[in-house]
Amino acid sequence: MLGLNLLPPLVRTGMAMLIVGGLLGYVGTATATTLVADSGLLGGGGESNDAHKYMMAFVQRESESLSRLGPARDVVSRALQQQNVSQQQQAADVKPLSVTYLGGGSSGRISVAIYAVEVQASGGQYQFFPIALTIVGGKVVRVE
Amino acid sequence: MSNARAAVILATFLGGLLSGTVIYAVTDKGTEANPYASLPRLEEPAVTAEIARAIAADDARALSNQLDMEVLQQLKTAIEPLADIRSMKFVGAVESKGRVLAAYVAGGRTEDGTDILRGFVLTLTGDQIVGVN
Numbered sequence: 001m002l003g004l005n006l007l008p009p010l011v012r013t014g015m016a017m018l019i020v021g022g023l024l025g026y027v028g029t030a031t032a033t034t035l036v037a038d039s040g041l042l043g044g045g046g047e048s049n050d051a052h053k054y055m056m057a058f059v060q061r062e063s064e065s066l067s068r069l070g071p072a073r074d075v076v077s078r079a080l081q082q083q084n085v086s087q088q089q090q091a092a093d094v095k096p097l098s099v100t101y102l103g104g105g106s107s108g109r110i111s112v113a114i115y116a117v118e119v120q121a122s123g124g125q126y127q128f129f130p131i132a133l134t135i136v137g138g139k140v141v142r143v144e
Numbered sequence: 145m146s147n148a149r150a151a152v153i154l155a156t157f158l159g160g161l162l163s164g165t166v167i168y169a170v171t172d173k174g175t176e177a178n179p180y181a182s183l184p185r186l187e188e189p190a191v192t193a194e195i196a197r198a199i200a201a202d203d204a205r206a207l208s209n210q211l212d213m214e215v216l217q218q219l220k221t222a223i224e225p226l227a228d229i230r231s232m233k234f235v236g237a238v239e240s241k242g243r244v245l246a247a248y249v250a251g252g253r254t255e256d257g258t259d260i261l262r263g264f265v266l267t268l269t270g271d272q273i274v275g276v277n
Contacts, residue, residue: 010149014156021160022167029168052176059180099180103235105249105261112263114247116183116238128240130247130277132263144222144263144277 047101051113051133054140058131059096059117070140093122102130111135183238191273192246192266193234199223199250200232211273218276222264227255235263244268 004012054069056062097118104113113133120126134142188196191210198206207216223229231251238245246266253259267275 010152013153017153017157018160018163021157021162022164023160025161025164025166026168027164028161029165030172033168033172049176052178056176056179096180098183098240099178100182100185100238101178101236102185102238102245102247102265103249104263105233105235105251107251107259107261110261112249112261114235114249114263114265116240116245116247116265118183118240126241128243128245130245130265130267132247132265132277134261134263 046104048104048111048113048135050135050138050140051104051111051115052101054133054135054143055099055101055113055115055131058143059099059119061094095120095122109137183240186237186239186244188234189237189244189246189268191268191271192237192248195266195273196232196234196248199229202229215273215276219264222276223250223262225254226250226252226260226262228253242269 007015050069054066057066057069097120098116099118100116102114102116104111106112111134113135115131115133116128117131118126118128132142132144133140195207195210197203198210207219211219229250229252233249233251235247235249237247244267246268247263248266249261249263251259251261265277266273267277
Protein backbone atom coordinates (compact mmCIF):
# COMPACT_ATOMS: atom_id res chain seq x y z
CA MET A 1 0.00 0.00 0.00
CA LEU A 2 1.22 3.51 -0.98
CA GLY A 3 4.40 1.91 -2.20
CA LEU A 4 5.60 1.23 1.33
CA ASN A 5 6.35 -2.35 0.33
CA LEU A 6 9.02 -0.99 -1.99
CA LEU A 7 10.95 0.33 0.99
CA PRO A 8 13.39 -1.91 2.84
CA PRO A 9 11.95 -3.33 6.12
CA LEU A 10 14.47 -1.40 8.20
CA VAL A 11 13.38 1.91 6.68
CA ARG A 12 9.68 1.04 7.19
CA THR A 13 10.29 0.13 10.83
CA GLY A 14 12.38 3.30 11.29
CA MET A 15 9.61 5.49 9.87
CA ALA A 16 7.03 3.82 12.11
CA MET A 17 9.26 4.37 15.17
CA LEU A 18 9.75 8.01 14.20
CA ILE A 19 5.99 8.60 13.93
CA VAL A 20 5.15 6.70 17.14
CA GLY A 21 7.98 8.48 19.01
CA GLY A 22 6.84 11.86 17.67
CA LEU A 23 3.24 11.33 18.75
CA LEU A 24 4.32 10.08 22.19
CA GLY A 25 6.68 13.04 22.60
CA TYR A 26 4.00 15.57 21.60
CA VAL A 27 1.20 14.08 23.71
CA GLY A 28 3.49 13.36 26.67
CA THR A 29 4.87 16.91 26.72
CA ALA A 30 1.37 18.40 26.37
CA THR A 31 0.07 16.28 29.26
CA ALA A 32 3.06 16.99 31.49
CA THR A 33 2.96 20.73 30.72
CA THR A 34 -0.75 20.94 31.54
CA LEU A 35 -0.35 19.01 34.80
CA VAL A 36 2.61 21.12 35.91
CA ALA A 37 0.90 24.40 34.92
CA ASP A 38 -2.32 23.49 36.74
CA SER A 39 -0.42 22.44 39.88
CA GLY A 40 1.61 25.64 39.94
CA LEU A 41 4.86 23.73 40.54
CA LEU A 42 6.89 25.94 38.23
CA GLY A 43 5.41 29.33 39.06
CA GLY A 44 2.49 30.95 37.28
CA GLY A 45 0.41 29.99 40.31
CA GLY A 46 -1.32 27.17 38.43
CA GLU A 47 -3.58 29.48 36.42
CA SER A 48 -5.23 27.62 33.56
CA ASN A 49 -5.37 29.08 30.08
CA ASP A 50 -9.17 28.70 29.93
CA ALA A 51 -9.67 30.60 33.20
CA HIS A 52 -7.25 33.33 32.12
CA LYS A 53 -8.99 33.83 28.75
CA TYR A 54 -12.42 33.94 30.40
CA MET A 55 -11.31 36.54 32.94
CA MET A 56 -9.74 38.74 30.28
CA ALA A 57 -12.98 38.55 28.24
CA PHE A 58 -14.97 39.25 31.43
CA VAL A 59 -13.13 42.42 32.43
CA GLN A 60 -12.97 43.63 28.81
CA ARG A 61 -16.68 42.77 28.36
CA GLU A 62 -16.23 40.70 25.24
CA SER A 63 -19.57 38.94 25.04
CA GLU A 64 -18.59 36.83 22.01
CA SER A 65 -15.54 35.42 23.82
CA LEU A 66 -17.58 34.81 26.98
CA SER A 67 -20.13 32.82 24.97
CA ARG A 68 -17.38 30.81 23.31
CA LEU A 69 -15.60 29.97 26.58
CA GLY A 70 -18.80 29.28 28.51
CA PRO A 71 -20.99 26.21 28.29
CA ALA A 72 -22.91 25.42 25.12
CA ARG A 73 -26.15 27.43 25.25
CA ASP A 74 -29.14 27.97 23.06
CA VAL A 75 -29.29 30.99 20.75
CA VAL A 76 -31.75 32.93 22.96
CA SER A 77 -29.53 32.56 26.06
CA ARG A 78 -26.51 33.77 24.05
CA ALA A 79 -28.48 36.78 22.75
CA LEU A 80 -29.60 37.61 26.31
CA GLN A 81 -25.98 37.45 27.53
CA GLN A 82 -24.83 39.80 24.74
CA GLN A 83 -27.66 42.22 25.51
CA ASN A 84 -26.77 42.11 29.19
CA VAL A 85 -23.12 42.92 28.47
CA SER A 86 -23.97 45.81 26.10
CA GLN A 87 -26.39 47.28 28.65
CA GLN A 88 -23.66 47.15 31.29
CA GLN A 89 -21.27 48.88 28.89
CA GLN A 90 -23.80 51.68 28.35
CA ALA A 91 -24.56 51.98 32.06
CA ALA A 92 -21.00 52.58 33.14
CA ASP A 93 -17.61 52.97 31.60
CA VAL A 94 -15.75 50.60 33.91
CA LYS A 95 -11.97 50.65 33.99
CA PRO A 96 -10.23 47.54 35.40
CA LEU A 97 -7.44 48.56 37.80
CA SER A 98 -6.10 45.12 38.67
CA VAL A 99 -6.84 41.46 38.05
CA THR A 100 -5.12 39.10 40.48
CA TYR A 101 -5.22 35.33 40.21
CA LEU A 102 -5.57 34.10 43.80
CA GLY A 103 -5.33 30.39 43.11
CA GLY A 104 -7.45 27.36 42.49
CA GLY A 105 -7.75 23.62 42.61
CA SER A 106 -8.69 20.72 40.42
CA SER A 107 -10.17 17.29 40.79
CA GLY A 108 -10.64 15.17 37.70
CA ARG A 109 -12.27 17.26 34.97
CA ILE A 110 -13.46 19.94 37.43
CA SER A 111 -11.26 22.88 38.28
CA VAL A 112 -11.82 26.09 40.22
CA ALA A 113 -9.98 29.38 39.65
CA ILE A 114 -10.42 32.39 41.93
CA TYR A 115 -9.58 36.00 41.07
CA ALA A 116 -9.69 39.37 42.81
CA VAL A 117 -10.70 42.31 40.60
CA GLU A 118 -10.42 46.04 41.23
CA VAL A 119 -12.43 48.33 38.96
CA GLN A 120 -13.21 52.01 38.77
CA ALA A 121 -16.43 53.29 37.16
CA SER A 122 -16.57 56.56 35.21
CA GLY A 123 -18.15 58.27 38.25
CA GLY A 124 -15.05 57.38 40.28
CA GLN A 125 -16.83 54.60 42.15
CA TYR A 126 -14.29 51.97 43.27
CA GLN A 127 -15.10 48.27 43.59
CA PHE A 128 -12.98 45.38 44.86
CA PHE A 129 -14.58 41.97 44.47
CA PRO A 130 -13.75 38.28 43.98
CA ILE A 131 -14.78 36.04 41.10
CA ALA A 132 -14.72 32.24 41.33
CA LEU A 133 -14.83 30.28 38.07
CA THR A 134 -15.78 26.62 37.91
CA ILE A 135 -14.43 24.96 34.78
CA VAL A 136 -15.44 21.55 33.47
CA GLY A 137 -13.69 20.15 30.41
CA GLY A 138 -12.32 23.55 29.34
CA LYS A 139 -15.69 25.36 29.61
CA VAL A 140 -16.56 27.84 32.35
CA VAL A 141 -19.80 26.46 33.76
CA ARG A 142 -20.21 28.69 36.81
CA VAL A 143 -19.20 32.27 37.63
CA GLU A 144 -19.69 33.74 41.08
CA MET B 145 17.73 -8.87 14.99
CA SER B 146 21.28 -7.58 14.89
CA ASN B 147 22.56 -5.09 17.44
CA ALA B 148 23.09 -2.46 14.76
CA ARG B 149 19.50 -2.81 13.53
CA ALA B 150 18.12 -2.56 17.10
CA ALA B 151 20.25 0.54 17.70
CA VAL B 152 18.93 2.22 14.53
CA ILE B 153 15.30 1.49 15.50
CA LEU B 154 15.85 2.78 19.05
CA ALA B 155 17.60 5.88 17.72
CA THR B 156 14.73 6.71 15.34
CA PHE B 157 12.21 6.23 18.18
CA LEU B 158 14.19 8.57 20.45
CA GLY B 159 14.57 11.03 17.55
CA GLY B 160 10.79 10.98 17.08
CA LEU B 161 10.23 11.50 20.81
CA LEU B 162 12.56 14.50 20.78
CA SER B 163 10.94 15.91 17.62
CA GLY B 164 7.46 15.63 19.17
CA THR B 165 8.65 17.47 22.28
CA VAL B 166 10.29 20.21 20.22
CA ILE B 167 7.21 20.63 17.97
CA TYR B 168 4.98 20.99 21.06
CA ALA B 169 7.37 23.50 22.65
CA VAL B 170 7.43 25.59 19.46
CA THR B 171 3.67 25.51 18.80
CA ASP B 172 2.41 25.88 22.40
CA LYS B 173 1.34 29.44 23.17
CA GLY B 174 1.02 28.90 26.93
CA THR B 175 -0.93 31.25 29.21
CA GLU B 176 -1.00 34.80 27.87
CA ALA B 177 0.41 37.54 30.06
CA ASN B 178 -1.97 39.45 32.31
CA PRO B 179 -2.27 43.00 30.86
CA TYR B 180 -3.51 44.36 34.21
CA ALA B 181 -1.71 44.98 37.46
CA SER B 182 -1.71 42.25 40.12
CA LEU B 183 -1.96 42.85 43.85
CA PRO B 184 0.71 41.43 46.17
CA ARG B 185 -0.32 38.19 47.84
CA LEU B 186 -0.72 37.87 51.60
CA GLU B 187 -0.32 35.03 54.06
CA GLU B 188 -3.50 33.32 55.20
CA PRO B 189 -5.24 35.62 57.73
CA ALA B 190 -5.62 34.01 61.19
CA VAL B 191 -9.35 34.80 61.35
CA THR B 192 -10.17 33.08 58.06
CA ALA B 193 -7.85 30.17 58.92
CA GLU B 194 -10.01 29.50 62.00
CA ILE B 195 -13.12 29.44 59.84
CA ALA B 196 -11.46 27.05 57.39
CA ARG B 197 -10.41 24.78 60.26
CA ALA B 198 -13.96 24.75 61.63
CA ILE B 199 -15.38 23.85 58.22
CA ALA B 200 -12.79 21.11 57.65
CA ALA B 201 -13.43 19.71 61.16
CA ASP B 202 -17.20 19.76 60.58
CA ASP B 203 -17.45 21.92 63.72
CA ALA B 204 -20.82 23.69 63.51
CA ARG B 205 -20.52 25.10 67.03
CA ALA B 206 -17.24 26.90 66.26
CA LEU B 207 -18.68 28.30 63.03
CA SER B 208 -21.78 29.59 64.78
CA ASN B 209 -19.58 31.28 67.41
CA GLN B 210 -17.34 32.94 64.82
CA LEU B 211 -19.82 34.12 62.18
CA ASP B 212 -23.10 36.01 62.39
CA MET B 213 -26.25 34.67 60.79
CA GLU B 214 -26.02 36.78 57.63
CA VAL B 215 -22.44 35.69 56.89
CA LEU B 216 -23.31 32.07 57.71
CA GLN B 217 -26.15 32.26 55.19
CA GLN B 218 -23.74 33.64 52.58
CA LEU B 219 -21.31 30.81 53.35
CA LYS B 220 -24.08 28.25 52.94
CA THR B 221 -24.93 29.68 49.51
CA ALA B 222 -21.26 29.81 48.53
CA ILE B 223 -20.55 26.13 49.25
CA GLU B 224 -23.83 24.76 47.87
CA PRO B 225 -24.38 22.01 46.73
CA LEU B 226 -21.59 20.51 48.89
CA ALA B 227 -23.15 18.38 51.62
CA ASP B 228 -20.04 16.61 52.94
CA ILE B 229 -16.83 18.69 52.93
CA ARG B 230 -13.73 16.49 52.88
CA SER B 231 -10.98 18.97 52.05
CA MET B 232 -10.29 22.66 52.52
CA LYS B 233 -7.43 24.48 50.84
CA PHE B 234 -6.34 28.08 51.25
CA VAL B 235 -5.32 29.31 47.80
CA GLY B 236 -4.46 32.98 48.27
CA ALA B 237 -5.30 36.36 49.77
CA VAL B 238 -4.93 39.98 48.69
CA GLU B 239 -5.65 43.34 50.32
CA SER B 240 -6.83 46.64 48.92
CA LYS B 241 -8.00 49.77 50.76
CA GLY B 242 -8.36 47.91 54.07
CA ARG B 243 -10.35 44.98 52.68
CA VAL B 244 -8.80 41.52 52.53
CA LEU B 245 -10.09 38.79 50.22
CA ALA B 246 -9.06 35.27 51.32
CA ALA B 247 -9.84 32.50 48.82
CA TYR B 248 -10.47 28.83 49.59
CA VAL B 249 -11.32 25.71 47.61
CA ALA B 250 -13.52 23.13 49.31
CA GLY B 251 -13.80 19.59 48.02
CA GLY B 252 -16.37 17.01 48.92
CA ARG B 253 -19.59 15.33 47.95
CA THR B 254 -23.07 16.47 47.10
CA GLU B 255 -26.13 14.78 48.58
CA ASP B 256 -26.29 12.40 45.63
CA GLY B 257 -22.63 11.38 46.17
CA THR B 258 -21.04 13.36 43.32
CA ASP B 259 -17.49 14.61 44.00
CA ILE B 260 -17.22 18.35 43.34
CA LEU B 261 -15.08 21.38 44.14
CA ARG B 262 -16.38 24.79 45.23
CA GLY B 263 -14.37 27.98 45.46
CA PHE B 264 -15.35 30.71 47.89
CA VAL B 265 -13.87 33.93 49.21
CA LEU B 266 -14.08 35.35 52.72
CA THR B 267 -14.04 39.16 52.86
CA LEU B 268 -12.30 40.62 55.87
CA THR B 269 -12.31 44.17 57.24
CA GLY B 270 -9.97 44.52 60.20
CA ASP B 271 -10.40 41.27 62.10
CA GLN B 272 -14.02 40.80 61.13
CA ILE B 273 -15.43 38.64 58.36
CA VAL B 274 -17.97 40.85 56.63
CA GLY B 275 -18.96 38.70 53.69
CA VAL B 276 -18.61 35.48 51.73
CA ASN B 277 -18.81 35.13 47.95
